[in-house]
Amino acid sequence: MILVADQLAIGYRGKRVGDGIDLDIRESEVLCLLGPNGGGKTTLMKTLLGLLPALAGTVKLDGEDIAHFSRARLARLVGYVPQAGTAFFPFTVMDVVLMGRAAHIGLFASPGHRDVAAADAALTSLGIVHLRERVYTEISGGERQLVLIARALAQEPRLLVMDEPTASLDFGNQLRVLDHIVALARRGMAVVLSTHDPDHVFLCGDRAALLRGGRIVALGPPAEVMTPEALGALYGVAVEVVALPDHATFTAVPARGRERR
Amino acid sequence: MRRGAARDLGLPFAFLLLLCIGAFAVGKFPVSPHDLFAVLWAKLSGGASGVAPAIDAVVWNIRLPRIAAAVLVGASLAGAGSTYQGLFRNPLVSPDILGVAAGAGLGAVLGIFLSLPILAIELLAFAGGLGAVAVVYLIGAAMTGRDPILVLVLAGVAMGTLLGAAIALVKVFADPYNQLPAITFWLLGSLTSVTLPDLGAALPAILIGLAPLYLLRWRMNVMSLGDEEAKSLGVETGLLRVLFIAGATLVTSASVSISGIIGWIGLVIPHIARLAVGPEFSRLLPASMLMGAAYLLAVDTLARTMATIEIPIGVLTAFIGAPFFLWLLASSRRGWQ
Numbered sequence: 001m002i003l004v005a006d007q008l009a010i011g012y013r014g015k016r017v018g019d020g021i022d023l024d025i026r027e028s029e030v031l032c033l034l035g036p037n038g039g040g041k042t043t044l045m046k047t048l049l050g051l052l053p054a055l056a057g058t059v060k061l062d063g064e065d066i067a068h069f070s071r072a073r074l075a076r077l078v079g080y081v082p083q084a085g086t087a088f089f090p091f092t093v094m095d096v097v098l099m100g101r102a103a104h105i106g107l108f109a110s111p112g113h114r115d116v117a118a119a120d121a122a123l124t125s126l127g128i129v130h131l132r133e134r135v136y137t138e139i140s141g142g143e144r145q146l147v148l149i150a151r152a153l154a155q156e157p158r159l160l161v162m163d164e165p166t167a168s169l170d171f172g173n174q175l176r177v178l179d180h181i182v183a184l185a186r187r188g189m190a191v192v193l194s195t196h197d198p199d200h201v202f203l204c205g206d207r208a209a210l211l212r213g214g215r216i217v218a219l220g221p222p223a224e225v226m227t228p229e230a231l232g233a234l235y236g237v238a239v240e241v242v243a244l245p246d247h248a249t250f251t252a253v254p255a256r257g258r259e260r261r
Numbered sequence: 262m263r264r265g266a267a268r269d270l271g272l273p274f275a276f277l278l279l280l281c282i283g284a285f286a287v288g289k290f291p292v293s294p295h296d297l298f299a300v301l302w303a304k305l306s307g308g309a310s311g312v313a314p315a316i317d318a319v320v321w322n323i324r325l326p327r328i329a330a331a332v333l334v335g336a337s338l339a340g341a342g343s344t345y346q347g348l349f350r351n352p353l354v355s356p357d358i359l360g361v362a363a364g365a366g367l368g369a370v371l372g373i374f375l376s377l378p379i380l381a382i383e384l385l386a387f388a389g390g391l392g393a394v395a396v397v398y399l400i401g402a403a404m405t406g407r408d409p410i411l412v413l414v415l416a417g418v419a420m421g422t423l424l425g426a427a428i429a430l431v432k433v434f435a436d437p438y439n440q441l442p443a444i445t446f447w448l449l450g451s452l453t454s455v456t457l458p459d460l461g462a463a464l465p466a467i468l469i470g471l472a473p474l475y476l477l478r479w480r481m482n483v484m485s486l487g488d489e490e491a492k493s494l495g496v497e498t499g500l501l502r503v504l505f506i507a508g509a510t511l512v513t514s515a516s517v518s519i520s521g522i523i524g525w526i527g528l529v530i531p532h533i534a535r536l537a538v539g540p541e542f543s544r545l546l547p548a549s550m551l552m553g554a555a556y557l558l559a560v561d562t563l564a565r566t567m568a569t570i571e572i573p574i575g576v577l578t579a580f581i582g583a584p585f586f587l588w589l590l591a592s593s594r595r596g597w598q
Contacts, residue, residue: 046489049493051489051492051493070497071492071495071496071498072495072496073495074495075493075494075495078493079493080489080490080493082489082490082493088485088486088487089347089535090539090540091482091540091541092541095482095541099482099483099486099494100494102480102483102491102494102495102496103496105479107476107477107480108476109479110478110479110543111479151494155494155495
């Protein structure tokens with residue numbers, strides 16, 4: 001068990017978004033957060049990252065409350081992969097990935113050979129070492145997403161928190177990113193990701209947490225908790241979940257002939 | 262960190278050196294490079310220079326303070342500008358974004374209005390700049406739960422407007438024959454009356470302010486990703502932001518206190534430097550400072566030689582800087598995205 005959230009209340013000062021959240025995340029596991037806009041996915045992830053303080057309850061990493069962690073210590077355990085597209089200055093890909101080493105480098109120091117090696121290893125594991133000297137603002141959206149994952153890997157964390165890693169990517173890049181996520185988990189990484197696509201949960205999730213109104217309404221293996229009834233209630237639309245027999249996966253499609261509400 | 266840093270900086274440094282020699286040469290009393298080196302050598306070796314005493318006086322008492330001031334102020338404003346642009350992730354940010362210039366301006370204008378001695382005017386300008394930023398920062402710190410960078414910038418804009426109004430009010434009450442021209446001249450920036458003791462007083466503050474910018478130069482890259490990403494990468498952004506703002510503000514206030522308000526350098530020069538060496542702050546900071554020094558020295562030399570009367574330097578930097586900035590904006594997006 002890497003991370004345990006216990007009776008967690010999340011939100012901003014003066015605005016509680018959700019409470020009563022119990023969650024645990026294990027090694028080699030992909031946990032997907034699924035839910036409607038405003039359901040509390042982002043707020044929950046920010047709380048797990050220590051960007052927002054818990055309003056009640058605790059988030060514990062290896063049994064210790066993260067409220068007592070320094071930023072650097074937290075960053076050595078938990079890596080954050082934001083949505084690609086927040087690029088601002090035209091850093092090279094190498095510069096961007098090296099920034100993942102900030103928690104391992106002294107306050108006044110610059111990255112050294114070991115940090116460059118770690119960054120190269122992260123790029124290599126994602127198969128994008130050829131992007132090394134490219135300018136981050138000039139590569140494609142899918143490549144940027146991979147670079148941000150590489151940056152988080154260079155952090156050498158044990159848990160990755162990914163904010164809609166497949167958002168605004170084309171179909172091929174979505175599948176590529178999902179493949180990489182599954183591969184990372186097979187190598188021992190714990191992954192928490194949010195998504196708007198139930199099919200992606202079926203493709204990569206070991207467990208799914210359905211979030212609505214700031215509460216976890218269901219938690220478990222996707223095939224068990226992502227029933228037509230549960231997804232229908234989650235999003236307020238009629239849904240059918242169809243097994244794809246030859247693919248060992250499911251897909252969620254609109255229900256035919258039924259209109260909910 | 263990277264190879265090529267020396268090459269990146271070698272060219273602007275050589276250019277700056279040539280400009281300095283040129284700036285010594287031109288003016289009402291031309292000083293040939295030969296005479297200049299004779300004077301410098303005489304000072305170093307303790308011997309006689311063999312040039313006319315008048316030329317010796319021009320070099321030491323007129324040209325040197327002015328050239329040193331141009332180099333120092335230009336480097337300071339450009340260095341502070343590149344810091345603020347990275348910190349606030351906004352290429353339209355300049356050293357006066359948090360009300361530094363307006364605060365320093367009000368301090369100096371009050372000093373002139375109260376007929377205080379020059380040193381007191383400089384101190385007031387310095388205190389005004391630091392005070393304005395401190396107030397802006399406290400306002401930002403009090404408004405938690407919102408994007409801290411946005412709050413700071415907006416509070417800075419409001420503070421700048423408020424201080425601008427206060428400056429206008431003092432100008433209304435100022436004596437139109439004695440004080441108003443001095444105030445106007447100061448608000449447009451000038452290196453005319455800078456003396457070596459002035460520079461000596463400002464230099465420690467500038468060096469102290471530059472220290473955190475230089476020491477934390479790599480962390481600035483991470484800060485430019487924005488507050489949440491930087492935090493998630495393990496950076497204590499609150500502490501670092503204070504250090505960067507304090508350092509850049511100290512540098513700006515100290516240079517404004519000796520030169521008056523010189524606009525556009527801190528805005529335009531970091532752009533050019535970013536085009537030349539990229540956004541990586543370890544290279545951007547020294548490149549910005551060298552280019553800022555060269556630019557202000559060139560402009561100041563023009564200001565004192567191109568017409569019989571001296572042109573306020575802020576007017577020239579705006580005349581050159583604004584069209585150049587627009588051209589940059591229209592022709593290239595490589596400096597930012």
